[in-house]
Amino acid sequence: xxxxxxxxxxxxxxxxxxxxxxxxxxxxxxxxxxxxxxxxxxxxxxxxxxxxxxxxxxxxxxxxxxxxxxxxxxxxxxxxxxxxxxxxxxxxxxxxxxxxxxxxxxxxxxxxxxxxxxxxxxxxxxxxxxxxxxxxxxxxxxxxxxxxxxxxxxxxxxxxxxxxxxxxxxxxxxxxxxxxxxxxxxxxxxxxxxxxxxxxxxxxxxxxxxxxxxxxxxxxxxxxxxxxxxxxxxxxxxxxxxxxxxxxxxxxxxxxxxxxxxxxxxxxxxxxxxxxxxxxxxxxxxxxxxxxx
Numbered sequence: 001x002x003x004x005x006x007x008x009x010x011x012x013x014x015x016x017x018x019x020x021x022x023x024x025x026x027x028x029x030x031x032x033x034x035x036x037x038x039x040x041x042x043x044x045x046x047x048x049x050x051x052x053x054x055x056x057x058x059x060x061x062x063x064x065x066x067x068x069x070x071x072x073x074x075x076x077x078x079x080x081x082x083x084x085x086x087x088x089x090x091x092x093x094x095x096x097x098x099x100x101x102x103x104x105x106x107x108x109x110x111x112x113x114x115x116x117x118x119x120x121x122x123x124x125x126x127x128x129x130x131x132x133x134x135x136x137x138x139x140x141x142x143x144x145x146x147x148x149x150x151x152x153x154x155x156x157x158x159x160x161x162x163x164x165x166x167x168x169x170x171x172x173x174x175x176x177x178x179x180x181x182x183x184x185x186x187x188x189x190x191x192x193x194x195x196x197x198x199x200x201x202x203x204x205x206x207x208x209x210x211x212x213x214x215x216x217x218x219x220x221x222x223x224x225x226x227x228x229x230x231x232x233x234x235x236x237x238x239x240x241x242x243x244x245x246x247x248x249x250x251x252x253x254x255x256x257x258x259x260x261x262x263x264x265x266x267x268x269x270x271x272x273x274x275x276x277x278x279x280x281x282x283x284x285x286x287x288x289x290x291x292x293x
Contacts, residue, residue, distance in 0.1 A: 027193075058075055106119070110130070117131055153188035153212025173189050200218045212230045217234050246264045
């Protein structure tokens with residue numbers, strides 16, 4: 001079913017001025033995208049993304065949009081937007097038969113979805129691992145026991161009746177070459193045009209959680225128990241220490257280091273080393289600690 005028909009179904013709006021082909025957030029990468037606005041502070045972002053051609057918005061906030069865009073005025077725009085997205089995804093599921101290179105070594109107790117998975121040569125998948133649909137694993141990569149790749153992320157919303165629902169994840173997980181992923185790691189798939197990506201030669205320790213839409217660079221090291229929240233982007237050669245937590249949508253530069261147990265809520269620059277809760281430059285933290293002794 002076309003998105004326009006679903007928009008009409010949920011909103012009654014049928015006077016379309018633009019071609020609409022995709023649902024997306026404010027960082028939408030596909031042209032002809034419909035999005036939503038539930039907080040006027042984000043209205044300025046509409047002018048920065050020409051891919052968004054239509055917006056679901058409530059009557060009050062519609063008056064605060066000063067860019068030329070098709071406005072679909074409706075109460076509870078966020079709820080209706082995600083209802084439309086979920087139904088559109090479920091009605092338009094694409095299923096391609098999984099492709100596994102004969103040189104891959106997959107344990108008999110591992111699960112690989114019969115659809116939408118690509119596994120290249122030299123890949124090793126250990127017992128009890130689960131590779132769900134929408135996952136691409138490139139050559140030479142090792143997946144540890146009990147690891148689950150391709151789960152739907154924890155993006156929730158209230159429907160029009162106030163009930164909690166999860167957003168359907170229509171993206172992928174793309175794991176590069178010669179990556180090593182430890183045991184009992186969970187990696188969520190992407191959403192609305194931004195896939196979850198693990199760069200070549202990256203090593204991920206046990207019990208790590210990588211949320212939806214995360215981009216991890218090449219040759220990175222992620223130690224045990226780290227939590228990387230949604231839409232985080234890292235450069236190459238970064239270090240994330242044991243038990244560290246990264247808040248959503250932050251960026252780590254090349255060669256950045258997040259030390260053990262840190263809670264990071266801001267961007268980290270190239271070559272910067274941060275520690276603590278909330279994390280700050282490690283050298284400055286040590287000076288502050290020393291001055292308080």
